[in-house]
Amino acid sequence: MSKKINNLKWESVALEGFPESMMDNFQGFVGLEECTDYGLDKQNKRSKKNKQATKRKNIENINPQIEKIEIPKKKIKLSNGFTVESCQNATPSTTNEDKNSTHKKNKKEKKVKNGKVSTVPPDNETKTKTKKVKKPKLGENMSSVTSDLTPEDMLSWAEFKLPEEILKALMELGFKKPTKIQQLSLPAAIHGRRDILGAAETGSGKTLAFGLPILSGIMKLKEKAALKGLDVYEIPYKKSSNKKKTDEELSKDKNSNRNKKGRKDKKQLNSKKEVKESSEDGYSSGDEDENDEPKNIKENLKSIKDKNVEQEEFIEEIDVPFRKREESIDEGNDSDEDNYIHLSEMFDSDDFKSSDDESQKDDGSVDEQSDDEKSGDETGGVDEVDMNEEGIGCVKVVDNVELPGHVVVKTGKPLYALILTPTRELAIQISRHLIAAAKYTGIKVATIVGGMAAVKQERVLKSGPEIVVATPGRLWELLNQGQPHLQQLPMVKFLAIDETDRMIERGHFDELTPLLERLNSDESHKNSRQNFVFSATLTLVHDLPGHMKGKKVTRRGKIINRKVEKMTPQQKIKRLINMIGMTDPKVVDITTQNLGTAETLTECRISCSMDQKDAYLYYILKRHPGRTMVFCNSIGSVKRLAQLLSLLKCQPLPLHANMPQRQRLKNLERFRDDPHGVLVATDVAARGLDIPDVDHVIHYQVPKTAENYVHRSGRTARATKEGLTILMMEPAEAYNYAKLCRTLNKTSEIPTFPVSAHSLAPVTQLVARARELDALQLRRRRAARARGWRERVARDLDIIIDDDDIPAPNVDPSIDKVLRTKKRQFESLLVRPLFPKGFSFKYPTLNDPNALQITCEENALQVMKNAIESGKLKKDKRKGKNESLLKLEKTFKKTTKVK
Numbered sequence: 001m002s003k004k005i006n007n008l009k010w011e012s013v014a015l016e017g018f019p020e021s022m023m024d025n026f027q028g029f030v031g032l033e034e035c036t037d038y039g040l041d042k043q044n045k046r047s048k049k050n051k052q053a054t055k056r057k058n059i060e061n062i063n064p065q066i067e068k069i070e071i072p073k074k075k076i077k078l079s080n081g082f083t084v085e086s087c088q089n090a091t092p093s094t095t096n097e098d099k100n101s102t103h104k105k106n107k108k109e110k111k112v113k114n115g116k117v118s119t120v121p122p123d124n125e126t127k128t129k130t131k132k133v134k135k136p137k138l139g140e141n142m143s144s145v146t147s148d149l150t151p152e153d154m155l156s157w158a159e160f161k162l163p164e165e166i167l168k169a170l171m172e173l174g175f176k177k178p179t180k181i182q183q184l185s186l187p188a189a190i191h192g193r194r195d196i197l198g199a200a201e202t203g204s205g206k207t208l209a210f211g212l213p214i215l216s217g218i219m220k221l222k223e224k225a226a227l228k229g230l231d232v233y234e235i236p237y238k239k240s241s242n243k244k245k246t247d248e249e250l251s252k253d254k255n256s257n258r259n260k261k262g263r264k265d266k267k268q269l270n271s272k273k274e275v276k277e278s279s280e281d282g283y284s285s286g287d288e289d290e291n292d293e294p295k296n297i298k299e300n301l302k303s304i305k306d307k308n309v310e311q312e313e314f315i316e317e318i319d320v321p322f323r324k325r326e327e328s329i330d331e332g333n334d335s336d337e338d339n340y341i342h343l344s345e346m347f348d349s350d351d352f353k354s355s356d357d358e359s360q361k362d363d364g365s366v367d368e369q370s371d372d373e374k375s376g377d378e379t380g381g382v383d384e385v386d387m388n389e390e391g392i393g394c395v396k397v398v399d400n401v402e403l404p405g406h407v408v409v410k411t412g413k414p415l416y417a418l419i420l421t422p423t424r425e426l427a428i429q430i431s432r433h434l435i436a437a438a439k440y441t442g443i444k445v446a447t448i449v450g451g452m453a454a455v456k457q458e459r460v461l462k463s464g465p466e467i468v469v470a471t472p473g474r475l476w477e478l479l480n481q482g483q484p485h486l487q488q489l490p491m492v493k494f495l496a497i498d499e500t501d502r503m504i505e506r507g508h509f510d511e512l513t514p515l516l517e518r519l520n521s522d523e524s525h526k527n528s529r530q531n532f533v534f535s536a537t538l539t540l541v542h543d544l545p546g547h548m549k550g551k552k553v554t555r556r557g558k559i560i561n562r563k564v565e566k567m568t569p570q571q572k573i574k575r576l577i578n579m580i581g582m583t584d585p586k587v588v589d590i591t592t593q594n595l596g597t598a599e600t601l602t603e604c605r606i607s608c609s610m611d612q613k614d615a616y617l618y619y620i621l622k623r624h625p626g627r628t629m630v631f632c633n634s635i636g637s638v639k640r641l642a643q644l645l646s647l648l649k650c651q652p653l654p655l656h657a658n659m660p661q662r663q664r665l666k667n668l669e670r671f672r673d674d675p676h677g678v679l680v681a682t683d684v685a686a687r688g689l690d691i692p693d694v695d696h697v698i699h700y701q702v703p704k705t706a707e708n709y710v711h712r713s714g715r716t717a718r719a720t721k722e723g724l725t726i727l728m729m730e731p732a733e734a735y736n737y738a739k740l741c742r743t744l745n746k747t748s749e750i751p752t753f754p755v756s757a758h759s760l761a762p763v764t765q766l767v768a769r770a771r772e773l774d775a776l777q778l779r780r781r782r783a784a785r786a787r788g789w790r791e792r793v794a795r796d797l798d799i800i801i802d803d804d805d806i807p808a809p810n811v812d813p814s815i816d817k818v819l820r821t822k823k824r825q826f827e828s829l830l831v832r833p834l835f836p837k838g839f840s841f842k843y844p845t846l847n848d849p850n851a852l853q854i855t856c857e858e859n860a861l862q863v864m865k866n867a868i869e870s871g872k873l874k875k876d877k878r879k880g881k882n883e884s885l886l887k888l889e890k891t892f893k894k895t896t897k898v899k
């Protein structure tokens with residue numbers, strides 16, 4: 001490596017506040033940022049091999065390689081308080097994510113005080129920073145966390161025996177303990193190496209529930225391959241020694257599960273048993289060579305474990321019979337990797353096609369095309385390109401492709417894992433979450449999604465990343481083009497399908513079925529592959545539509561009983577298992593109580609007419625500012641709302657499937673960085689996106705499915721944080737609302753959000769003016785476009801056209817003047833305060849007009865919580881009143897009888 005460093009042209013770097021003349025004294029000083037940019041951002045081969053050979057030590061002995069390599073030589077304190085060190089050796093990065101780690105370390109070490117920058121050397125390791133800290137990209141919020149956890153704080157993870165490299169990353173991320181879904185699935189996944197079918201509420205950490213077993217599995221496989229000199233594909237990862245249950249045992253388990261339901265008093269006891277079972281599943285077939293856990297940690301853990309077990313709640317488990325597996329027989333070579341291209345380079349560069357190549361095959365948003373759009377209406381303010389005109393980048397679905405069957409292409413750089421997601425943003429986010437967790441492992445992650453140049457993705461694939469995170473469209477395209485690394489897909493050791501219920505929805509991902517066929521084309525590889533299937537709504541089932549229920553009268557008057565019945569969650573799961581080709585899956589479903597929505601989520605609704613929706617929305621945005629996501633059912637609605645809200649100076653950020661990919665990501669990042677950001681999106685943003693601290697989710701329209709409601713709402717109240725979701729409902733949506741409540745087993749109506757009728761009046765007026773202005777602007781834009789089209793045609797044909805040939809669009813010439821006047825008037829209205837300072841109002845709850853006093857300062861969540869609390873109090877009071885009345889009546893009756 002040092003030879004390589006010497007061969008590179010290192011240049012001294014000018015530091016802020018560092019006089020040029022002093023630079024000569026520091027010959028050889030190289031800023032850390034420069035190292036990574038010069039292509040050293042790849043595997044540290046030497047240390048990796050050493051690591052593979054040595055046994056894992058205590059968690060306390062986590063040894064960062066970086067510390068060993070860098071030897072500070074000289075320290076100089078500058079006049080501006082900046083401390084600079086010259087280094088004997090430059091510190092090469094060890095992983096594909098060291099750019100991030102560098103940022104993070106620098107962030108940690110620097111403390112900005114009164115505008116001055118000073119460095120605080122942690123553990124004799126002071127590093128200088130020569131570049132501005134870049135804003136994190138989507139999904140990088142994870143790695144920007146600065147945690148002050150110590151290895152001792154990480155004991156809750158010890159039972160999973162994660163490699164220390166992963167533990168170190170988790171520690172840096174501030175993940176002190178596993179989340180519930182991680183706690184329940186990791187033992188079976190890591191030690192039992194079982195397939196996992198996981199259903200847990202939104203924002204509960206499902207990504208790492210499959211990410212951690214994949215990362216640790218890859219490390220184990222690499223270690224084994226290196227130790228035994230085997231080809232990775234020869235090593236059967238999944239164990240065939242799993243505890244197999246007889247049919248009798250299975251039915252026994254099922255009965256016990258059934259009995260658990262409804263027995264509230266026994267819930268805790270049962271859950272203890274369940275957790276124990278899951279651990280047994282996990283450990284019983286674990287690796288023999290993994291029992292090197294230090295005793296003191298074990299002892300410490302025991303008490304922690306017991307505590308955790310007591311706290312566990314009811315978990316539904318469904319055991320599914322598993323098939324016999326065979327061992328993998330293929331050959332191949334494990335090798336180190338060269339020329340790896342940093343993932344962030346892919347997204348940094350402007351290689352996104354300006355015309356956004358794929359028209360949303362990836363997110364499957366077929367229902368997003370509105371009539372408005374089809375007619376080609378311009379929205380203004382929305383950066384969009386018509387992608388279909390030239391058919392650029394559209395995913396070509398190739399029918400009747402000849403599957404290569406058992407033909408296996410090996411590149412020498414094994415592909416270990418494939419993770420499939422429904423949207424591009426989610427794929428990018430998952431990649432970044434994995435990269436953060438894999439920071440010290442040397443495992444590389446590639447993201448293969450539509451909307452950006454395929455060439456660069458192919459280059460990344462050439463470097464042989466261990467993990468590919470992809471959307472089905474682009475993956476299928478590259479696979480069919482014969483991309484060599486992807487030809488190893490049938491041999492992957494791990495397959496994860498995130499948001500699985502969405503992925504398998506009929507008609508959404510045409511590429512998924514052939515992809516699965518390809519993945520399952522080799523029986524032995526299929527059986528030695530570990531599968532993960534996760535979603536918050538995996539077990540959610542719907543009522544059958546009316547026309548499929550009950551009896552049917554045929555044309556001839558014959559009555560037939562329909563045999564179609566509502567699918568049970570178990571049936572849904574079995575279908576999934578067969579479709580994906582899973583064996584011995586462990587089903588962890590912890591959504592039984594909330595059906596996928598987070599416990600920390602507060603739900604409410606606003607019932608109003610369609611015409612009033614804009615005013616109510618504006619009221620919420622202005623009155624209760626906060627990071628807000630507004631969901632619509634169609635692209636047309638998103639465009640219209642974005643236009644209206646930008647007139648009202650709410651700075652909305654639109655997000656829908658017809659936007660260029662770069663713009664989509666940019667808007668998401670802007671939204672993440674603005675505590676008062678307003679993202680107006682279709683359901684393309686409903687699933688999986690992990691944007692920290694979203695305060696409100698507003699359903700501008702009642703979602704078409706209960707799943708969409710759960711996932712949209714799940715963008716707030718993530719990772720134990722609180723959040724509010726507001727469902728806006730007009731009378732025509734009552735049916736969808738009722739259906740939603742039924743599917744989500746709601747026993748009572750979603751409570752109403754308190755809105756002051758008094759302050760709604762000026763809001764309504766203002767919004768009406770904005771709509772008027774918007775309509776005028778639209779007319780003008782249309783006219784301009786039509787005129788432009790007429791002139792373009794004339795120019796192209798080199799003819800002079802008069803109005804008789806192609807009539808000029810009928811535009812009132814005074815429209816510009818009217819528009820200007822209206823705009824001025826509107827803007828003068830806009831600057832007036834909507835809600836006077838210190839404004840408060842009384843909101844009537846449960847027939848008590850004085851029940852709730854709402855002041856201007858209260859945030860929406862607090863307002864709603866107060867309303868719910870007040871409602872409950874009133875109910876209790878009424879109950880109490882009735883009870884005492886009844887008592888009074890009884891005693892009265894008794895006394896009269898005695899008399």
Ligand SMILES: Nc1ncnc2c1ncn2[C@@H]1O[C@H](COP(=O)(O)OP(=O)(O)OP(=O)(O)O)[C@@H](O)[C@H]1O
Nearest residue numbers: 175177178179202203204205206207536688690719
């Ligand atoms: N063990 C942990 N401790 C603390 N935070 C965690 C832990 N694991 C994950 N997180 C954080 O929790 C948040 C939600 O995680 P993730 O995105 O995986 O949720 P999810 O269950 O997949 O949600 P969704 O169903 O919406 O896709 C992320 O910000 C992640 O960084």
